Amino acid sequence: MTLTIATTPYIDQKPGTSGLRKKVRVFQQARYAENFVQSVFDVLDDFAGQTLVVGGDGRFLNRDVIQTVIRMAAANGFGRVLVGLGGILSTPAASNIIRTYAAFGGLILSASHNPGGPNEDFGIKYNIGNGGPAPERITDAIHARSMVIDRYLTVDILDVDLDRLGETQVAGMVVEVIDPVADYAELMERLFDFDAIRKLIAGGFRLSFDAMHAVTGPYAHDILERRLGAPAGTVTNGTPLPDFGGHHPDPNMVHAHALFDRMFGSDAPDFGAASDGDGDRNLILGRNIFVTPSDSLAALAANAHLAPGYAGGLKGIARSMPTSGAADRVAHALGLPLHETPTGWKFFGNLLDAGMATICGEESAGTGSDHVREKDGLWAVLLWLNILAVRGESVAAIMAGHWARFGRNYYARHDYEGLETAAAEQLVSELRAALPALPGRTTGSLTVAGADEFEYLDPVDGSLSRGQGLRLQFEGGARIVFRLSGTGTSGATLRVYLERYEGPDGVLDAETPAALADLIAAADHLAGIPRHTGRTAPTVIT
Numbered sequence: 001m002t003l004t005i006a007t008t009p010y011i012d013q014k015p016g017t018s019g020l021r022k023k024v025r026v027f028q029q030a031r032y033a034e035n036f037v038q039s040v041f042d043v044l045d046d047f048a049g050q051t052l053v054v055g056g057d058g059r060f061l062n063r064d065v066i067q068t069v070i071r072m073a074a075a076n077g078f079g080r081v082l083v084g085l086g087g088i089l090s091t092p093a094a095s096n097i098i099r100t101y102a103a104f105g106g107l108i109l110s111a112s113h114n115p116g117g118p119n120e121d122f123g124i125k126y127n128i129g130n131g132g133p134a135p136e137r138i139t140d141a142i143h144a145r146s147m148v149i150d151r152y153l154t155v156d157i158l159d160v161d162l163d164r165l166g167e168t169q170v171a172g173m174v175v176e177v178i179d180p181v182a183d184y185a186e187l188m189e190r191l192f193d194f195d196a197i198r199k200l201i202a203g204g205f206r207l208s209f210d211a212m213h214a215v216t217g218p219y220a221h222d223i224l225e226r227r228l229g230a231p232a233g234t235v236t237n238g239t240p241l242p243d244f245g246g247h248h249p250d251p252n253m254v255h256a257h258a259l260f261d262r263m264f265g266s267d268a269p270d271f272g273a274a275s276d277g278d279g280d281r282n283l284i285l286g287r288n289i290f291v292t293p294s295d296s297l298a299a300l301a302a303n304a305h306l307a308p309g310y311a312g313g314l315k316g317i318a319r320s321m322p323t324s325g326a327a328d329r330v331a332h333a334l335g336l337p338l339h340e341t342p343t344g345w346k347f348f349g350n351l352l353d354a355g356m357a358t359i360c361g362e363e364s365a366g367t368g369s370d371h372v373r374e375k376d377g378l379w380a381v382l383l384w385l386n387i388l389a390v391r392g393e394s395v396a397a398i399m400a401g402h403w404a405r406f407g408r409n410y411y412a413r414h415d416y417e418g419l420e421t422a423a424a425e426q427l428v429s430e431l432r433a434a435l436p437a438l439p440g441r442t443t444g445s446l447t448v449a450g451a452d453e454f455e456y457l458d459p460v461d462g463s464l465s466r467g468q469g470l471r472l473q474f475e476g477g478a479r480i481v482f483r484l485s486g487t488g489t490s491g492a493t494l495r496v497y498l499e500r501y502e503g504p505d506g507v508l509d510a511e512t513p514a515a516l517a518d519l520i521a522a523a524d525h526l527a528g529i530p531r532h533t534g535r536t537a538p539t540v541i542t
Contacts, residue, residue: 002075002171003154007031013039013146015139017344019125021111024061027122031152033065034072036142037107038152040126041076043141047104049079053097053127055089055180056109057215057278058240059116063087065109065124067159074173075153078104081173084180087162088240090215090279092368092376093184095131099372100183105129110215110278113250117243132349132373136465181222188223188379191309191371192386198229200389206269209381210259210283213237213245216275219378228385249276251283251365251377252542253290264288271388271395275377280345281365282377284384286395293542294324294411297361299402300383302330304359306390307383309371316357318348321454321469322481322497323363324409333406342456342468343483349373350460363413363497365542400508407503410515414538415485416494416529424484424492427532431470431482434526438472443522447475454481472526477501480523494533496523 010029013020013036020036027033041047052073056062066087073081082097083089089097091108098106111123126134126142134142155171168175188194201207209224211217217238224230236258237245248255251274263272263285272285284291291299301317304310317331318339331338339357341347345366351357352370361367366375384395391398416424438451450473455466469483478500485493498519502508513520523529530536 001155003156004151005031005034005154006151007035007149009147009149010035011147014143015125018112018133019108019123021114021121021123024118024120024122027061027065033068033124034152034154035146035149036124037069037072039142039146039149040107041072042145042149043138044105048077050104051080051082051101052078053082053089053094053101053103053106054109055084055094056087057090058086058088058242059111059122059244059277060118060120060242061122062109062242063162065122066162069107070160070170070175071154071157072152074157074171075155078173081175082178083160083162083175085163085165085177088180088215088218090180090184090219092280092372092374092379093180093219095127095372095374096184096187097178098127098129098131103129108278112278113248113276113281115244115248116277117246120243127373130349130353130373133344133346135346135349136463181219184219185223185227187371188382189227191379192307192382193389194228196389197382197385200385201228201230205271205388207234207271207273207385208259208262208269209235209272210251210256210274211235211238212247212249212251212256212274212276213239213241214249214275214277214279215240216279216378219279223378223382244277251276251281252540254540256283259283259285260290271385273381273384275381276365279377280375282367282380283365284380284395286399289396289399291395291399292324292411293361293365293367294326294363294409295399295402296380296384297323297359297367298326298330298406299398300367300380300387301327301359302334302402302406303387303391303398304383307386310358310369314358315355316351318351318357318360320344320347320362321471322413322483322495323361324411324499325501326406326409326411327361329406339459342454342465345373345375347456347458347465350458354460356459363411403508404504407501407506408508409499409501410510410512411497411499412512412516413542414496414498414520414523415540415542416496416533416535417539418491419494419533421492423532424494427494427527427529428470428482428484431527435470438526443525444518446478446518446522449473449475478519480519480526482527494529496527496529496538498523
């Protein structure tokens with residue numbers, strides 16, 4: 001029997017760029033998760049009898065909220081729920097499941113690269129029927145509904161056994177616990193030349209993949225070690241844990257330092273990689289070389305034709321605005337359209353559905369293609385391995401050749417995390433007000449050529465997204481972008497993106513901090529970062 005439970009709104013349930021993310025203790029408040037899930041269901045139409053996909057990255061609270069979603073899905077009229085074994089589904093795998101089984105949509109339970117555990121972070125986001133994150137018109141409607149919600153629907157049943165494959169009846173609805181890896185792994189086998197990668201590995205090529213005790217562990221064990229024949233131990237930290245082993249599952253040089261140490265050590269493997277909490281981000285390393293996410297996007301786009309799934313060429317390349325222009329140069333050389341979007345994978349969905357792009361990427365370590373509607377960490381790793389197998393060169397050699405052909409975009413992101421929200425907003429507000437007067441202003445060796453706030457007119461549906469980042473363009477082509485992140489759960493994070501281009505005949509082997517030193521100083525000066533934040537250095541540099 002359906003139960004109607006009275007509730008009152010919470011005023012803090014506005015989804016960010018990747019759904020609703022809060023501290024676990026916030027989600028543990030009475031009716032908090034229920035309010036948000038019901039708000040999602042209330043703004044959707046015509047899902048009676050349809051299929052809902054549910055799963056997450058295994059973080060603390062994952063199993064509890066899955067049981068809540070199952071009960072509420074039954075009460076609201078869904079006909080079927082597909083849930084990953086143990087509650088596990090990586091974000092790209094969930095997108096694939098939605099598409100493969102023609103589901104109405106899905107709820108992905110994750111806070112991505114944020115830490116997990118009783119005192120850390122949790123999140124929920126809704127993905128639509130194309131497998132991608134809900135567009136702003138839906139997330140805005142969810143937020144509006146959450147502000148007035150007065151009831152939610154549920155059923156009173158025992159918990160579903162999430163650790164046994166098969167079907168269960170729940171108040172007239174079918175719940176099927178599925179293998180979370182199989183469909184995704186089969187998709188990867190269709191896209192990439194597994195035989196070539198197997199031969200590469202069998203010939204002595206060594207790789208190391210750090211799953212960071214997050215969701216990609218089971219996927220990497222199955223694909224890299226079982227299907228591709230990499231030795232046992234290739235995948236480290238491969239068991240998903242509710243607190244990610246006490247670590248921060250963000251694949252960068254700070255939180256994946258053990259992998260960096262391994263790849264820059266005396267007996268380094270040939271290739272190193274990592275993924276994040278929910279499996280949609282990637283870190284790419286060669287022996288003694290870190291490939292920035294922006295450079296990785298460009299190199300993958302330039303070489304994608306070497307993989308069977310992309311042998312016919314690309315329809316276009318898309319990147320988020322803060323991502324470096326390295327991919328632009330590849331697009332120009334290949335005669336492809338280049339699309340510049342706001343940050344957030346949902347903006348790529350329309351382009352992919354319309355056949356306007358094949359490969360997309362963000363500087364925040366997210367890369368993917370039209371095989372799903374999410375960024376995909378293991379996909380990027382496998383495309384790199386396919387390229388390495390075909391070209392027979394090292395990562396360093398491939399990147400050196402890339403820069404010699406296209407030039408090099410020296411690039412870094414400086415994150416100032418845990419700022420007082422008011423101070424961060426004041427910094428952005430003051431800088432926004434100063435934009436009209438900045439052109440012509442000189443700081444150090446740099447002169448501002450243009451300054452604006454990025455907005456995006458979607459070429460597919462005509463929607464306009466404003467306030468997507470403050471941009472300073474300098475004479476000579478260098479630039480700085482300032483954004484407040486929408487992926488944190490407490491305080492504010494200021495992201496500062498720094499970029500300078502060096503042509504193919506220029507200096508291509510400089511250290512990035514030295515190449516960007518004048519831009520770093522200009523960012524501090526023009527935005528008043530030390531004055532507003534009290535910080536003299538970023539928390540994380542990527």
